[in-house]
Amino acid sequence: MEIVSGSCRFGLWYVHVWWNDTAVQRLRFSTTGLAGEVPPLIRKYCAGQPVDCSTLDSFALHEESMYSRIYRAVRDVTYGTTATYGEIAEKVGTSPRVVGQAMARNPTPLVIPCHRIVAAHGIGGFSPSVEIKEALLAMEKKGVHKLLLGQN
């Protein structure tokens, strides 16, 4: 099936997505837009609705590599919660540093929710900008609140 691409807004940023009917192939944040549609779930998520993009599929989840194992563990971190690099490392049997490396190379952020992985004593990194990570986490926190209280 053919790969299509598109972008949507998230705050000051654009989210570019390359995807087909089975999985997201690539996702990245950019300061410029791109013609075309993104998967509906991602559009809703970026609009602030409490939907979880990790229910989408990413090609990067289905390999036998260490990174792929890490990505599968990261996918299980649910909306509105966080885990540390060290926790993920322990789960898959590697070191925290490696988890950081896997996050830095994550081909499909949001779908593999690397923004929910934080350092033991700080927020950790995010490219292209840690502001995005902060915004995503703040939004999810608010979203869960909304879900529980049914308002605001």
Added chain:
DNA sequence: AACGTACACTTAT
């Protein structure tokens, strides 16, 4: 095929 090095970390000085 081996080697060096770069890391979105962590823990102990």
Added chain:
DNA sequence: ATAAGTGTACGTT
């Protein structure tokens, strides 16, 4: 604050 430990991937030989 700083240093040592860490495992994987990736670029150079």
